[in-house]
Amino acid sequence: xxxxxxxxxxxxxxxxxxxxxxxxxxxxxxxxxxxxxxxxxxxxxxxxxxxxxxxxxxxxxxxxxxxxxxxxxxxxxxxxxxxxxxxxxxxxxxxxxxxxxxxxxxxxxxxxxxxxxxxxxxxxxxxxxxxxxxxxxxxxxxxxxxxxxxxxxxxxxxxxxxxxxxxxxxxxxxxxxxxxxxxxxxxxxxxxxxxxxxxxxxxxxxxxxxxxxxxxxxxxxxxxxxxxxxxxxxxxxxxxxxxxxxxxxxxxxxxxxxxxxxxxxxxxxxxxxxxxxxxxxxxxxxxxxxxxxxxxxxxxxxxxxxxxxxxxxxxxxxxxxxxxxxxxxxxxxxxxxxxxxxxxxxxxxxxxxxxxxxxxxxxxxxxxxxxxxxxxxxxxxxxxxxxxxxxxxxxxxxxxxxxxxxxxxxxxxxxxxxxxxxxxxxxxxxxxxxxxxxxxxxxxxxxxxxxxxxxxxxxxxxxxxxxxxxxxxxxxxxxxxxxxxxxxxxxxxxxxxxxxxxxxxxxxxxxxxxxxxxxxxxxxxxxxxxxxxxxxxxxxxxxxxxxxxxxxxxxxxxxxxxxxxxxxxxxxxxxxxxxxxxxxxxxxxxxxxxxxxxxxxxxxxxxxxxxxxxxxxxxxxxxxxxxxxxxxxxxxxxxxxxxxxxxxxxxxxxxxxxxxxxxxxxxxxxxxxxxxxxxxxxxxxxxxxxxxxxxxxxxxxxxxxxxxxxxxxxxxxxxxxxxxxxxxxxxxxxxxxxxxxxxxxxxxxxxxxxxxxxxxxxxxxxxxxxxx
Amino acid sequence: xxxxxxxxxxxxxxxxxxxxxxxxxxxxxxxxxxxxxxxxxxxxxxxxxxxxxxxxxxxxxxxxxxxxxxxxxxxxxxxxxxxxxxxxxxxxxxxxxxxxxxxxxxxxxxxxxxxxxxxxxxxxxxxxxxxxxxxxxxxxxxxxxxxxxxxxxxxxxxxxxxxxxxxxxxxxxxxx
Numbered sequence: 042x043x044x045x046x047x048x049x050x051x052x053x054x055x056x057x058x059x060x061x062x063x064x065x066x067x068x069x070x071x072x073x074x075x076x077x078x079x080x081x082x083x084x085x086x087x088x089x090x091x092x093x094x095x096x097x098x099x100x101x102x103x104x105x106x107x108x109x110x111x112x113x114x115x116x117x118x119x120x121x122x123x124x125x126x127x128x129x130x131x132x133x134x135x136x137x138x139x140x141x142x143x144x145x146x147x148x149x150x151x152x153x154x155x156x157x158x159x160x161x162x163x164x165x166x167x168x169x170x171x172x173x174x175x176x177x178x179x180x181x182x183x184x185x186x187x188x189x190x191x192x193x194x195x196x197x198x199x200x201x202x203x204x205x206x207x208x209x210x211x212x213x214x215x216x217x218x219x220x221x222x223x224x225x226x227x228x229x230x231x232x233x234x235x236x237x238x239x240x241x242x243x244x245x246x247x248x249x250x251x252x253x254x255x256x257x258x259x260x261x262x263x264x265x266x267x268x269x270x271x272x273x274x275x276x277x278x279x280x281x282x283x284x285x286x287x288x289x290x291x292x293x294x295x296x297x298x299x300x301x302x303x304x305x306x307x308x309x310x311x312x313x314x315x316x317x318x319x320x321x322x323x324x325x326x327x328x329x330x331x332x333x334x335x336x337x338x339x340x341x342x343x344x345x346x347x348x349x350x351x352x353x354x355x356x357x358x359x360x361x362x363x364x365x366x367x368x369x370x371x372x373x374x375x376x377x378x379x380x381x382x383x384x385x386x387x388x389x390x391x392x393x394x395x396x397x398x399x400x401x402x403x404x405x406x407x408x409x410x411x412x413x414x415x416x417x418x419x420x421x422x423x424x425x426x427x428x429x430x431x432x433x434x435x436x437x438x439x440x441x442x443x444x445x446x447x448x449x450x451x452x453x454x455x456x457x458x459x460x461x462x463x464x465x466x467x468x469x470x471x472x473x474x475x476x477x478x479x480x481x482x483x484x485x486x487x488x489x490x491x492x493x494x495x496x497x498x499x500x501x502x503x504x505x506x507x508x509x510x511x512x513x514x515x516x517x518x519x520x521x522x523x524x525x526x527x528x529x530x531x532x533x534x535x536x537x538x539x540x541x542x543x544x545x546x547x548x549x550x551x552x553x554x555x556x557x558x559x560x561x562x563x564x565x566x567x568x569x570x571x572x573x574x575x576x577x578x579x580x581x582x583x584x585x586x587x588x589x590x591x592x593x594x595x596x597x598x599x600x601x602x603x604x605x606x607x608x609x610x611x612x613x614x615x616x617x618x619x620x621x622x623x624x625x626x627x628x629x630x631x632x633x634x635x636x637x638x639x640x641x642x643x644x645x646x647x648x649x650x651x652x653x654x655x656x657x658x659x660x661x662x663x664x665x666x667x668x669x670x671x672x673x674x675x676x677x678x679x680x681x682x683x684x685x686x687x688x689x690x691x692x693x694x695x696x697x698x699x700x701x702x703x704x705x706x707x708x709x710x711x712x713x714x715x716x717x718x719x720x721x722x723x724x725x726x727x728x729x730x731x732x733x734x735x736x737x738x739x740x741x742x743x744x745x746x747x748x749x750x751x752x753x754x755x756x757x758x759x760x761x762x763x764x765x766x767x768x769x770x771x772x773x774x775x776x777x778x779x780x781x782x783x784x785x786x787x788x789x790x791x792x793x794x795x796x797x798x799x800x801x802x803x804x805x806x807x808x809x810x811x812x813x
Numbered sequence: 814x815x816x817x818x819x820x821x822x823x824x825x826x827x828x829x830x831x832x833x834x835x836x837x838x839x840x841x842x843x844x845x846x847x848x849x850x851x852x853x854x855x856x857x858x859x860x861x862x863x864x865x866x867x868x869x870x871x872x873x874x875x876x877x878x879x880x881x882x883x884x885x886x887x888x889x890x891x892x893x894x895x896x897x898x899x900x901x902x903x904x905x906x907x908x909x910x911x912x913x914x915x916x917x918x919x920x921x922x923x924x925x926x927x928x929x930x931x932x933x934x935x936x937x938x939x940x941x942x943x944x945x946x947x948x949x950x951x952x953x954x955x956x957x958x959x960x961x962x963x964x965x966x967x968x969x970x971x972x973x974x975x976x977x978x979x980x981x982x983x984x985x986x987x988x989x
Contacts (some may be wrong), residue, residue, distance in 0.1 A: 222905040601956075664840035676836035687846035758955045760896045766846070792894050794856045800865070 044537040047269045048175065052233035055091075055218065056084075058113040061092075068125045070306040078252070081245045084237075085291040085309045088218055088284075089369070093094050097370055100697040102199035106224050112137025113221075122311075151260060158501055159247070159260040162508045167240075168266050169513065172275035173527055174236035175535035178228035179574070181667050183279035185584075189575035191220045197581070202380045204397045210386035214320025215281045228576060232279045239276035242287040243267045246483050249294055253454045258490040261504040265486035268511035270526050271434035271475045277527065279576075282479040284764055285321045286312055290483045291330055296335050305358060306448035308336070312362040316369025323388070324468035324477070329366045331464045333359050368563065381751040391695075396677035399589045399694035401636060401647035412474040412604040415506020418473075425475045428579055429524030433797075434475040435484065437506040438519070439489075446488035458488045491627040511692075529700035544791075550574040553778070553807055557582070559810055561804040568594055568769065569778035584773065589694070590772075590812045593678065596775075597768045600688040601761035602785040605723040608640030608687050609757060612718040614731040618647060623734040625743060626718055628693075628701040628727065629797030635725030639682040640690040644705065645715040659715050669707035673701055687757065688765045690721065697727060710735060718750065762788075762796040770812045771785040781806035835861050847867065855954055858904065858986030859891045869893050871960060874982060882908075885979040890962040893986060898950040903931055903961060905944040906983040913969030914939035921966040922980075927959055942980075961985055 063083030066618035067074070069250055075084065094112070098104050099434030120126060151159070178188065186208035192215075193201055193209075203209035226233075243263045252257015266272055276283040292314040299307040318325030318584035340355040374384035383393035389401045413431050415421070421432070422441070433517040446462075449455025462484035469477050494500045509515060513527055520526060534544040545551045553573045561567055561580050570585040586597035600606040624644060628637050645659035664683055670678040676693050682691040682703060693701055716731055730748035734741050768778075777798065779786045790808060818915070859869045861883045867876075873886035885907075903924055914920070917935040923930050924944055932946050953959055963985065969978045 664843065666841050668841050669837050670840065671837045675839075680838050680841040684841045684844055756955075758897065760894065760956050768844075791865075793865065795894055795896070 042536050042538055042700070043539065045175065045535070048226040048229045048233065051222045051230035051238070051413045051701070052250030054225060055114055055222040055230065056237050057117050057683065058221070059087035059091040060084045060217065061087065061117045061125070062090040064125035065120050065123065066090060067115070067310070068123065070309060072306055072310070073304050075248070075252070075300055077148065077244070078294070078298075078759040079332070082291050082295060083242050083247065084241050084308070085287055085643055086246075087315055088238075089288075089313050089320070090813070091221060092214045092217045092317070092320060093369070095221055099194060099217060099220070100376075101198040101525070104194060104220060104224065109221055109224055137700065148248060149256045151247075151251065151256045154501060155257050155260040158504055159264060159667045160267060160344060162264045162504070163243070165508065166273060169527055170236060170239065170267075170273050170277050170532050172530040172532050172535040173273075174232050175229060175538075176531040177534060177541045178232045178279050178576075179545055179546050179551060180280065181550075181572075182277035183228075184550060184574035184576040185572040186575070187216055188219065188231060190581075191216050191223050192229065192576050194220055195223055200376070200439070203582050204381055205591055206386040207398055207402070207587050210377050210381050210383075210398070211503070212320045214369075214373075215284045215706050223452045225470070228279065231580075232277065233806050235279060235281070235284055236276050238284040238287040239267065239272065242290055242483060243281065245290055245294060246487065247285070249290075249297075249487065252297075255454075255494065256492065257500055258487060258494050261493070261500050262483065262486035262491040263441060264504050265490065266508055267482050268488075268508045269436050269440075269482055270511050270516060270520075271436055272479055273511075274434060274525060275476050275479060280476070281321050282476045285318060285325055286480045286483060288318055288321060288324060289328055289461075289465050292318065292332060293457075297334060297457060298725060300339050305361075308358050308361045309365055312365025313369065315362060316366035319366075319370045319693050320373060322478055323385070324471065325465070325480070326370075327464050327467055329363070331368070331424050331461070332366065333362050333447045336362055350539060371392070395589075395675060396675075397589050399592055400674070401694045401696075402586060402589070402592065404695070406470065408475070411470065413473055415473075421473060427519055428521040429475060429526065432473060432475045432748050434525040435516075435520055436475060437479065437507060437511045437516070439503065439510070440482075440485065442489060443485050445492050446485050449488035455488050455491050458484045458491075461784070462488070468811070470666050472742060489724065499667055548649060551577055552804055554578040556802050556804045557778065557806070557809060558775075565776060566766075566774045567772045567776040567778050568598070570783040571780050573776075573778070582778070589677075592694070593681070593689075594769055594774065596692070597688050597765050599785055600652050600690075601765050606690075607757050607761065608690070608719040608721055609754055609780060610720040610722055610724070611753045611755050612720060612729065612751050613753070614716045614718075614747045616714065616731075616746050618712050618714040619746070620735060621713045621733040621746075622715070622736045622741075623704060623706050623743075624716060625702045625704045625732040625734075626716070627695050627729055627730050629699050629748070630697060630726065630728035631699055632697040632725050632727060635697055635723065635727070636693045636695065637701055637727060638690045638692040638721055638724050639703055640721060641685065641719040642682045642703060642705070643667055643717040643719070644707075644713055645717065646712045647714045651675070662707070662711060665708065667708040669708070670704070671706075672703045673751070679703060686764060686768060687766055688761050697725070699735075702732075719755070760795055766797045766812045776801075777810040778811065779808045779810065816927040822845045848964075849897050855988070856897060857901075858984055858988060859893060860984050861982055867957055871962075873979070881984050882981050885963070885965075886977055887963055887968050887979055888964050889979065889982055889985065890960050891985050892960050895953045895955060895957060895959045895987065898953040898955050900989050901948045901950070901953065901987045902945050902989070903986075904988045905949050905963060907944075907963075907985075908941045908967070908983070909936055909939040910978065910981060913937035916969050917967050920980075921971055924962040925960075925962040925964060928962075945988075959987075961987070 060083065063086040066086055067079055067083040071747040132694060190209050190213060218234060219321060222230035222234045243266060246263040246266055247259040250256050272283060292311065295307055295311050295314065299311060311332055315328045318328035337355055337359045340358060377386045378384040380399040382395035383390060387403060390398050390403050415431055424432040426436050426440045427438050446459065448461060462481040466481040490500060493503050513529060533539040551574050554577045557567060557580060564582060566581040568583045573582050575582050583591045585591055626642060644662045646662055648658045670679045670683055672691055673799050678691045681689040691703060718729065729750060731746045732743040733741055733746045778790050787795060789810065793810060797813045799813055800808050801811045802809040815933045826967055859866050862881045871890040871892050873889045878884050909920060919935055921933060921935045923933045926948050929952055931948060936942060965979045968987060978988045
């Protein structure tokens, strides 16, 4: 049980550091907030500040336990010394020497019945939430990337240039805060920090209800959000969705307060939270136009002149919000720009072509996240509210009533809430997983509660009913069996009465991690088609789809067993011998369903141009070091079409389009009589032509030599397996992890010797091979 | 906080130079796939001592009885991948158990490749035996599964428990 103490300490230390930072920040600004609002909003803002400090420490590789400890203690100590934690009890912002407390709207008290309902509901779901968050972390995305990157940064004491994992390119504002906690309390400490966002969010919702004079609405909405199964599940694992929801709600809250009192000092935290949304998750970029647009719109409508200039002061506040938000966003863009040549990696790869993420990956990923394999979008309402198996979680049946929230448009607060929900929900269609609705849950909860409060006694009844339907013992009767949810409160595991190793050992992913760690020496790289629990694996695991180079390795691995990948299709351009300096094979067809690929491109000669020796057997021109090769798109893989290996190929990694080409500069004009393009069958109905250039001067135009290649088939008469593993080994990968559902897993298992593999360990049907 | 973030931007810019990845390359090192990449011919031999032999056994070969051999039933069959079709020989090392032989008498064993009988031999004595015969290339397909089998005309049935035993198999496969 003592093992839980470092976890709790690390989480509390992180929370206290962030809170102290936020309180100091707010105290400096002397914001006109009620005391509870001040403390809660300061925590969210403090997280953003701590994240910024961690970015700086990561960039300078100064993430060391001693430094973090000293930093945290200094911040907390200074905050205590400054008196920012003193509660006055009157719910008014404490005055400062610079600025006296501003008169501000008092928060309405919570009626007794709601104290009971909220208190009881909060206690019950805190029991489930706290013990799940405290239990050893083993969530899918938490292990595979959120904390996997954190663990890597922790080992490296800062940022690493990771080009083999697209998830490392996403903004990681919250992960850097997790890193602070992780360095002291490992995985569960990070999860507890995420859970703290939910607590802050719930009390912010409650405060908002009291601020608008509807404490019943606030209490009910807080319960709607807190008990919501996907919200509680997400908050108790090392994801970031609830942190984002808390950040966006805090932004909304600050904007509402600013709208009431127009205190320009609020613009700084507003800009900070708007930008921090992007730092948490790209999809929250909408928070920036929302915040800026809100400020501009309100100022334009109020037509208040600037006391100094006399002009309508619109642009300065908007600029402050924009500048602060951009200052949050830019570091991440610059980091990606430097590391992976794309400021918004892994997206926009057509605009920012780079060697690290394929366009095809991005397009397939987007398509997959936009459908999750659902046959129709009409399935979404039931999936996200009660079923939750395909869309990975559910909100609870209460949210079937969400359309009723539109009635809240009658109220000013309702319009504000629904506007925020609409804006923050606009990116949902890019990823229809239920947890991508979490940022709008607080807004819908409040709007719905506003509507339901119009009927006497309906709101408490609905709130209690919602809590009951969100109890794990109850929802297991209506949700789909595979729905992602909390199933119980693992108290023994949380308190470490059941040892962490034993608890984690029940997870098949962790079992595989342990097998790999026990059999692969440190410093070695393992290739796997599937994600694993990298957060617990101190080895470099390359996952097939997670980067361009990994996809190439996967392509090589599958070529021996997928006949359509093998270079059996031969396209030959025969023409009278002519002197050529440059050669281009140009794609002329638009084939939306197929990529273009070239396994080998061979250039032949049968003697000097014009020598009349057309009858001679053509001889392949040896590939001289003076040749220069390029391609459009994906020039970075062009060498794969010139390596004489049947298991490697240049691929466009995006649908074939006219104008794509592979180009060879021979260094000097040479006699050429034929060009052979070896392709695979999966390239589809392609059309290519051969262009040539006689010299390299800019005035020399490309001439089409032939657009009628002769096509033939060339069966592969030998096994490509050893060729494939040799190529993979040449890339520094010495281990393969094969899961039973992987394509080719059975072939690897049965014909390990043909692949040049030795099985070094197995766990059920999961096998670990060493490449000999 | 704005200053910190601006500092972050500029420090990151200073710490790393912006370098656009090159997009023109010389030819790479050349591979020699056919010569270098085919595994050794022994890869097409199923050794009964190999722990992975079970992956290739289709039927009628019992679990490992000894580190180096296994009992068979009447039609021991293995499946393996043919790397190339030229100059291949079906090869089997096995033994006829003398106690069983007393009961069964001479054994006639057919050797099959993809279901086609390559040869049929009558063994009139017990003891260690070896079969080795060339396989016509057109009976095989490269880089495809091939079944190799022995078919015994009779087997020994243990009087105590009715267990059925064919031959003692050491290896069965193709060699060049």
